[in-house]
Amino acid sequence: MYPYYLIDEIRKQNPLIHNITNIVVANDSANGLLAAGASPFMSSAPEEMEEVAELAAATVLNTGTLSSEQLAAMRIVGKKANQLAKPVIIDPVGVGATAFRKREICQLLTEVQPSLIRGNAGEIAALADIPWESKGVDAGSGSGNLVNAAETVAGKYQTLVSVSGETDIITDGQLTYFVENGTAFFPSMTGAGCLLSCLCGAFLSVANEGKLEAVVIANCSYAVAGELASAELNGLAVGTFRNNLLDVLSQLDSSTVEQMAKIRRRTT
Amino acid sequence: MYPYYLIDEIRKQNPLIHNITNIVVANDSANGLLAAGASPFMSSAPEEMEEVAELAAATVLNTGTLSSEQLAAMRIVGKKANQLAKPVIIDPVGVGATAFRKREICQLLTEVQPSLIRGNAGEIAALADIPWESKGVDAGSGSGNLVNAAETVAGKYQTLVSVSGETDIITDGQLTYFVENGTAFFPSMTGAGCLLSCLCGAFLSVANEGKLEAVVIANCSYAVAGELASAELNGLAVGTFRNNLLDVLSQLDSSTVEQMAKIRRRTT
Amino acid sequence: MYPYYLIDEIRKQNPLIHNITNIVVANDSANGLLAAGASPFMSSAPEEMEEVAELAAATVLNTGTLSSEQLAAMRIVGKKANQLAKPVIIDPVGVGATAFRKREICQLLTEVQPSLIRGNAGEIAALADIPWESKGVDAGSGSGNLVNAAETVAGKYQTLVSVSGETDIITDGQLTYFVENGTAFFPSMTGAGCLLSCLCGAFLSVANEGKLEAVVIANCSYAVAGELASAELNGLAVGTFRNNLLDVLSQLDSSTVEQMAKIRRRTT
Numbered sequence: 001m002y003p004y005y006l007i008d009e010i011r012k013q014n015p016l017i018h019n020i021t022n023i024v025v026a027n028d029s030a031n032g033l034l035a036a037g038a039s040p041f042m043s044s045a046p047e048e049m050e051e052v053a054e055l056a057a058a059t060v061l062n063t064g065t066l067s068s069e070q071l072a073a074m075r076i077v078g079k080k081a082n083q084l085a086k087p088v089i090i091d092p093v094g095v096g097a098t099a100f101r102k103r104e105i106c107q108l109l110t111e112v113q114p115s116l117i118r119g120n121a122g123e124i125a126a127l128a129d130i131p132w133e134s135k136g137v138d139a140g141s142g143s144g145n146l147v148n149a150a151e152t153v154a155g156k157y158q159t160l161v162s163v164s165g166e167t168d169i170i171t172d173g174q175l176t177y178f179v180e181n182g183t184a185f186f187p188s189m190t191g192a193g194c195l196l197s198c199l200c201g202a203f204l205s206v207a208n209e210g211k212l213e214a215v216v217i218a219n220c221s222y223a224v225a226g227e228l229a230s231a232e233l234n235g236l237a238v239g240t241f242r243n244n245l246l247d248v249l250s251q252l253d254s255s256t257v258e259q260m261a262k263i264r265r266r267t268t
Numbered sequence: 269m270y271p272y273y274l275i276d277e278i279r280k281q282n283p284l285i286h287n288i289t290n291i292v293v294a295n296d297s298a299n300g301l302l303a304a305g306a307s308p309f310m311s312s313a314p315e316e317m318e319e320v321a322e323l324a325a326a327t328v329l330n331t332g333t334l335s336s337e338q339l340a341a342m343r344i345v346g347k348k349a350n351q352l353a354k355p356v357i358i359d360p361v362g363v364g365a366t367a368f369r370k371r372e373i374c375q376l377l378t379e380v381q382p383s384l385i386r387g388n389a390g391e392i393a394a395l396a397d398i399p400w401e402s403k404g405v406d407a408g409s410g411s412g413n414l415v416n417a418a419e420t421v422a423g424k425y426q427t428l429v430s431v432s433g434e435t436d437i438i439t440d441g442q443l444t445y446f447v448e449n450g451t452a453f454f455p456s457m458t459g460a461g462c463l464l465s466c467l468c469g470a471f472l473s474v475a476n477e478g479k480l481e482a483v484v485i486a487n488c489s490y491a492v493a494g495e496l497a498s499a500e501l502n503g504l505a506v507g508t509f510r511n512n513l514l515d516v517l518s519q520l521d522s523s524t525v526e527q528m529a530k531i532r533r534r535t536t
Numbered sequence: 537m538y539p540y541y542l543i544d545e546i547r548k549q550n551p552l553i554h555n556i557t558n559i560v561v562a563n564d565s566a567n568g569l570l571a572a573g574a575s576p577f578m579s580s581a582p583e584e585m586e587e588v589a590e591l592a593a594a595t596v597l598n599t600g601t602l603s604s605e606q607l608a609a610m611r612i613v614g615k616k617a618n619q620l621a622k623p624v625i626i627d628p629v630g631v632g633a634t635a636f637r638k639r640e641i642c643q644l645l646t647e648v649q650p651s652l653i654r655g656n657a658g659e660i661a662a663l664a665d666i667p668w669e670s671k672g673v674d675a676g677s678g679s680g681n682l683v684n685a686a687e688t689v690a691g692k693y694q695t696l697v698s699v700s701g702e703t704d705i706i707t708d709g710q711l712t713y714f715v716e717n718g719t720a721f722f723p724s725m726t727g728a729g730c731l732l733s734c735l736c737g738a739f740l741s742v743a744n745e746g747k748l749e750a751v752v753i754a755n756c757s758y759a760v761a762g763e764l765a766s767a768e769l770n771g772l773a774v775g776t777f778r779n780n781l782l783d784v785l786s787q788l789d790s791s792t793v794e795q796m797a798k799i800r801r802r803t804t
Contacts, residue, residue, distance in 0.1 A: 014671075016671050016672045018672075021559075022294075022310070022559075023289075023290075023291045023294040023295075023310065023559045024294045024295050024298050024308075024310050025295065026558075026559040026560045027295060027559075027560050027561065027563060027564065027726065027727070028295065030560050030726035030727075031725065031726050031774055031775075031778070034724050034725070034726055034774065035724070035772070035774045039671055039672055039673075039674050040560075040672075040673075040726065041630070041633070041672040041673060042558065042559065042560050042600070042601055043601055043602070043630075044601065044603070045601075045602055045603050045604070045636060047604070047636040048633075048634040048635075048636035048637065051633075051634040051635060051636065052633075052634060055633065055634070055671070055672060056672075064310070065310055065311055065312065065313075066311070066313055067312070067313050068313070068315070094309070094311075097309070097316075097319075097320075097323065098316040098319040098320060098323070099316075099319060100313060100315040100316035100319065101316065135282075135284050135307055135323070136284045136286075136307055136308075136309040136323060136324075137307075137308075137309060138307050188302050188303070188518070189299065189302070190295065190298035190299050190302055190308065191295070191298075235518070235519050236303070236515075236518035236519060237514075237515040237518055237519070238299050238302065238303045238514040238515065238517070238518050239299075239510065239511030239512060239513065239514030239515045239518075240511055240515055242299070242511075242514075242775065243511060243775030243776055243778075243779060244775060245775065246773075246774040246775030246778075247772075247773040247774065247775045247776055249774070250724070250771070250772035250773055250774050250775075251771050251772060251773070290562075290578065291557075291558075291559045291562040291563075291578065292562045292563050292566050292576075292578050293563065295563060296563065332578070333578055333579055333580065333581075334579070334581055335580070335581050336581070336583070362577070362579075365577070365584075365587075365588075365591065366584040366587040366588060366591070367584075367587060368581060368583040368584035368587065369584065403550075403552050403575055403591070404552045404554075404575055404576075404577040404591060404592075405575075405576075405577060406575050456570050456571070456786070457567065457570070458563060458566035458567050458570055458576065459563070459566075503786070503787050504571070504783075504786035504787060505782075505783040505786055505787070506567055506570065506571045506782040506783065506785070506786050507567075507778065507779030507780060507781065507782030507783045507786075508779055508783055510567070510779075510782075511779060
């Protein structure tokens with residue numbers, strides 16, 4: 001039923017995934033895409049953004065170290081990818097942290113139509129304008145209804161939304177899936193969510209239909225990789241976890257993911 | 269006597285540490301802060317620097333890949349943090365390497381009051397204007413009196429100073445501490461000092477008083493982590509050391525540090 | 537016959553290697569240079585480029601995330617290094633990917649005389665204007681004669697050329713060497729080629745004569761390190777390979793490389 005085979009398809013098609021991303025996570029994002037069978041491309045030069053949108057099978061826009069130069073590049077590549085009907089993933093890192101990010105990201109969302117907005121609880125809560133206690137780029141915690149928030153954001157921006165957390169929430173605003181795989185190590189590794197956004201780009205780029213389910217399986221495959229990467233660790237061990245995660249992603253196949261998957265769905 | 273408990277306090281309070289840093293070390297600095305229980309934030313966008321100074325518990329300014337854009341951001345965030353009486357750590361990477369860095373960093377120090385200047389021998393010698401053979405961003409070696417240099421810089425800029433090396437020197441210009449923990453692996457890992465600056469930010473952010481001793485314990489905790497991370501390595505092994513360091517930082521507690529600490533003090 | 541001793545010479549002389557590089561690989565490039573005994577310096581600030589050219593024993597220009605600001609810095613540092621007769625290595629990452637990169641890199645090559653152009657098959661093919669199927673920054677595949685392409689580029693730009701692949705090709709346009717060491721893991725690690733460019737800078741900086749053979753031995757030493765780093769791995773494991781590579785580079789010596797070397801030569 002679920003398109004677990006997409007990870008195998010990525011390895012077969014080797015899609016080029018373009019990323020405008022930040023100095024913190026660029027290396028892990030590139031290695032993670034390579035490990036999953038995709039081909040990473042990182043560039044923020046406005047001069048080549050139109051061309052890159054043509055070359056790339058998907059575009060991932062990450063606001064982790066947002067600058068006005070990057071915003072200019074995001075606009076160009078995002079609009080062009082929209083014209084070409086190629087997937088655009090927006091990872092609104094820290095959107096709730098500062099007024100600058102909130103304003104610029106919301107503005108970007110009026111100019112570029114995302115296929116998917118993927119963030120943590122604090123980021124999706126900020127886009128839904130619900131109260132949330134988050135700090136900087138962390139997920140934080142809140143009493144609001146996160147599922148409602150995700151569905152609200154999906155409706156408002158006419159896009160898929162994925163919220164990472166202990167339970168991942170993936171929704172198109174109508175149909176909502178929950179992925180209960182994962183590991184407590186993810187929040188301890190910087191860029192763990194950023195890499196998931198990149199992988200969502202790879203999964204979407206090879207999914208001809210069933211885009212929502214493609215994102216569900218991207219989340220599930222990554223969460224299973226995290227479980228496997230942390231399986232033999234005693235206590236937190238950020239360095240080893242990060243290595244293991246790249247190792248596991250290098251060898252992950254659809255049947256392993258399918259066996260371990262914990263997915264629920266709910267129709268509103 | 270020494271505030272070893274601050275590492276536990278960081279894990280409890282989870283302070284947000286803002287960093288303007290360089291493309292080489294951003295990932296390790298973020299993961300190291302997470303491993304120690306703090307929450308990293310990286311941004312150089314002038315548009316959000318005032319807000320970020322309000323959000324962050326401490327600000328760390330690193331000149332490893334200094335640019336005029338970063339300098340503009342450093343000024344804004346540094347001045348605002350000064351107004352708010354929040355710790356500002358300056359890591360003057362490569363200040364002795366080029367006239368550009370020397371001029372701009374000295375200028376920055378007239379506009380922003382640091383709580384702590386943390387650097388290697390070559391950097392502190394450059395700020396003290398004593399002769400030193402250093403190359404690029406390395407510590408180098410010299411015949412000058414490094415303790416005097418550190419005390420001079422502390423007096424000149426009315427700040428705490430920490431010099432990393434085989435023996436770390438931490439001083440307020442009057443009272444000077446020496447930390448004799450550490451490992452020969454540190455100079456073999458790029459960004460080892462940069463991460464220490466970030467951790468000093470975290471320690472200072474949770475220290476209500478005894479700022480000098482907080483920096484001593486930041487240095488000591490990190491040096492002990494380095495000892496533990498290299499304990500079982502035969503010969504240089506940069507990749508494994510770096511991983512081990514993040515693993516050890518993930519689990520480090522105050523009692524381990526206290527047991528292994530080698531601290532001396534000297535009043536001038 | 538071959539200058540295997542250069543790796544020992546690097547450890548003795550500890551040359552400063554300046555890099556204008558990209559956010560993806562900066563950390564691995566710095567750690568890899570340290571592991572090999574060199575001292576990395578990363579800067580793109582135009583204000584200090586002339587000084588840095590004087591300080592550095594070699595300059596490595598990498599176009600992985602090319603921007604117009606970086607291009608300005610590359611021109612200054614490259615011209616100055618030319619005046620000082622110091623090695624300049626150009627790694628034209630993605631030169632075939634976009635018209636922007638092609639135009640700007642070819643323009644740069646008219647202003648700065650490289651000692652060495654080092655790239656993958658797709659990049660060298662693009663500079664030789666022969667047809668090649670490559671995507672983004674990947675090597676890709678083609679039916680053209682890569683050896684001819686390398687020799688053409690060497691002649692056209694009056695420079696050494698090194699092409700990385702299953703068999704590395706190193707040529708001055710007349711005399712061509714082939715290095716048949718290596719590992720299938722290299723293309724799975726982002727920045728594997730970028731690090732090789734940095735190491736070529738280190739090798740060239742300590743080679744008084746026999747520049748072509750110095751590049752051959754840089755390629756061979758790195759390829760042998762890759763073999764050793766992957767020797768005990770079953771299946772792809774990107775995280776572990778990357779660590780192992782840094783560990784192996786930390787301890788690599790000339791006699792190990794000499795024993796394992798597989799080098800052929802051909803005169804045209």
